[in-house]
Amino acid sequence: xxxxxxxxxxxxxxxxxxxxxxxxxxxxxxxxxxxxxxxxxxxxxxxxxxxxxxxxxxxxxxxxxxxxxxxxxxxxxxxxxxxxxxxxxxxxxxxxxxxxxxxxxxxxxxxxxxxxxxxxxxxxxxxxxxxxxxxxxxxxxxxxxxxxxxxxxxxxxxxxxxxxxxxxxxxxxxxxxxxxxxxxxxxxxxxxxxxxxxxxxxxxxxxxxxxxxxxxxxxxxxxxxxxxxxxxxxxxxxxxxxxxxxxxxxxxxxxxxxxxxxxxxxxxxxxxxxxxxxxxxxxxxxxxxxxxxxxxxxxxxxxxxxxxxxxxxxxxxxxxxxxxxxxxxxxxxxx
Ligand code: ATP
Ligand code: MG
Numbered sequence: 001x002x003x004x005x006x007x008x009x010x011x012x013x014x015x016x017x018x019x020x021x022x023x024x025x026x027x028x029x030x031x032x033x034x035x036x037x038x039x040x041x042x043x044x045x046x047x048x049x050x051x052x053x054x055x056x057x058x059x060x061x062x063x064x065x066x067x068x069x070x071x072x073x074x075x076x077x078x079x080x081x082x083x084x085x086x087x088x089x090x091x092x093x094x095x096x097x098x099x100x101x102x103x104x105x106x107x108x109x110x111x112x113x114x115x116x117x118x119x120x121x122x123x124x125x126x127x128x129x130x131x132x133x134x135x136x137x138x139x140x141x142x143x144x145x146x147x148x149x150x151x152x153x154x155x156x157x158x159x160x161x162x163x164x165x166x167x168x169x170x171x172x173x174x175x176x177x178x179x180x181x182x183x184x185x186x187x188x189x190x191x192x193x194x195x196x197x198x199x200x201x202x203x204x205x206x207x208x209x210x211x212x213x214x215x216x217x218x219x220x221x222x223x224x225x226x227x228x229x230x231x232x233x234x235x236x237x238x239x240x241x242x243x244x245x246x247x248x249x250x251x252x253x254x255x256x257x258x259x260x261x262x263x264x265x266x267x268x269x270x271x272x273x274x275x276x277x278x279x280x281x282x283x284x285x286x287x288x289x290x291x292x293x294x295x296x297x298x299x300x301x302x303x304x305x306x307x308x309x310x311x312x313x314x315x316x317x318x319x320x321x322x323x324x325x326x327x328x329x330x331x332x333x334x335x
Contacts, residue, residue, distance in 0.1 A: 004175060004208060005031035005054065010067035010077075012046075012053055012232075021279040022065070023049045025232045025287075028306075031176070036202070036209040038219035040255065041229030044276060047212045050229070051178045053077075054210075055093050056085040072175075091121060094174035098181040100161035103168070104153040110164055111137075111149030117171040136167040139204075141197055159190035163197065170205060177202075178210045183218070195222055216255050220244065225312070228252050231276045231287040234306075238313035247333070248307075248315040250292050256333045286318065294319060294327055 012024035024046050031037055039047050052058050054069060056079055069076040071088065079085055097103060105113055114133035118124055124132060130149070137145035140163040153161055162182060169177060179198065183191035199222060202209060211222055219226055219240070226243040228236045228251065236249040247253060254272045274291040277283055286292070289299035298318050307320035318324055 002033055003030040004033050004072055005029075006068075006070045008068045008070075010050075010053065010069065011065045012049055012058065012062060013065045014059070015061045019280065020065075023062075023232050023279060024053070025283075026067075027232075027234050028067075029227065029234065029237070031208060031210065033175075034202075034206055034208055035224045036211060036222055038211045038213065038223035038226045039229060040213055040216050040219060040226055042214055042276070045229040046232040047214075047229055048180055049232075051095065051180060051210060051212060054176075054178065055089045055095055056082075057089070057095075090169075090174070091172050092174060093176040093178065094169040094172055095178040095180060096162070096165050096169050096182050098184050100158065100165045101153065103165045104161060106153050109150050109152055110156065111151075114164070114168055114171055117168050121172040132171070133167075136171060137164070139201070140164070140167045140170075141193075142167075159186055159194065162186065162194055166194075166197065166201070170201065173205070174207055176208045176210065178212070180212045181214070184213070184215075191218070198222070217259050228255065231283070232279070233287060233316060235288065235317070236313075236315040238309070238315075242310065242313040246309075246313070248309055248313075248320055249288075249317045250294050250319070251288050252315075253330055253333050257330055286316075288317075296324065 007027060007029040010024055010027045011022060013020050013022045027050060039050070041047055053064060054076065064077050067077065071092065074088070076088065111130065111133055114136060115126065115129040118129035118132045119126060122132070134145045134149055137149065142148055142160060142163055156164065183194050186194065195218070198209065211219065213219060223240050225237065225239050227234045228243070228249065230251050236243065236247060236252045243252065247256060258271060272291055277287055277290070285301050286299040286304050289295045292299060296318060304316050304318045306314040306316050308314055309320070319327065
């Protein structure tokens with residue numbers, strides 16, 4: 001399996017009121033063609049910043065301070081001017097966001113917004129583009145597409161708008177589709193429909209997916225691999241199976257134990273005590289140490305490396321060091 005995206009030792013920092021904060025720390029990651037990688041982590045863990053770096057969408061005060069990002073032979077981390085990014089962003093790597101209204105123009109019809117992208121990216125005439133647009137609307141599950149082509153975004157429901165955003169993203173035929181919490185704003189039934197739709201479209205168009213969510217419960221049905229983020233770091237990565245049934249990082253255990261599907265009857269759902277470290281202070285040791293009930297003295301002194309569990313499974317915790325004591329996983333997540 002070939003990698004289409006290779007991230008090596010990536011750091012991203014932001015300049016805030018005269019000081020530099022590090023939002024992404026030493027992330028290495030490979031993405032294989034046609035796979036679905038989920039990135040999971042609580043709010044502020046760096047999920048959006050990481051993927052913004054893949055499309056050159058970091059805000060003005062942000063920069064890649066270390067490491068490289070390579071996409072099919074192009075060193076994305078070296079691209080500076082927007083003109084270079086125009087070949088990649090949207091065309092090769094497209095992103096859909098939580099709120100579809102941020103991507104849709106309220107004063108133009110739905111149809112014209114899809115057609116415009118088709119004309120631009122597929123070099124079609126207006127008439128051909130309209131046909132392709134209607135076809136895309138049908139493929140993304142818009143009923144009465146011919147009639148609804150002429151409607152405006154405000155005439156669509158939230159779920160329908162997100163379908164249109166997906167249609168527009170696909171009109172550029174991207175290789176990689178980044179879905180940044182695309183269903184968070186939607187109610188549960190619609191969420192499930194949109195997930196199904198994304199999966200169906202992936203079968204047909206064979207793109208690669210990076211799926212961002214704070215909800216581990218959502219990813220089981222969609223992901224091949226899961227990366228768990230904490231405080232700008234990937235602290236565990238593995239196949240869906242490995243993360244759900246053989247996780248090694250205490251933070252992942254905490255995430256798992258807070259899943260209603262996994263919690264045993266009568267057992268209280270636990271939230272993790274404490275808060276993530278401030279980005280304004282230099283982190284010494286393991287970023288998770290202050291909240292880790294299994295922390296050892298080494299956790300407060302040295303940053304753990306990514307320990308290898310299998311060829312596909314890695315975790316960033318000193319518990320995997322040969323010298324660490326054997327511990328019992330919490331009962332809620334024992335399978
Ligand atoms: P959420 O689930 O809430 O979307 P996230 O995991 O996507 O969270 P990010 O948006 O990636 O989190 O933010 C990671 C960290 O980087 C946060 O502490 C955030 O405040 C900080 N950050 C993001 N963008 C900037 C910026 N332009 N300037 C300064 N700090 C930023
Ligand atoms: Mg985010």
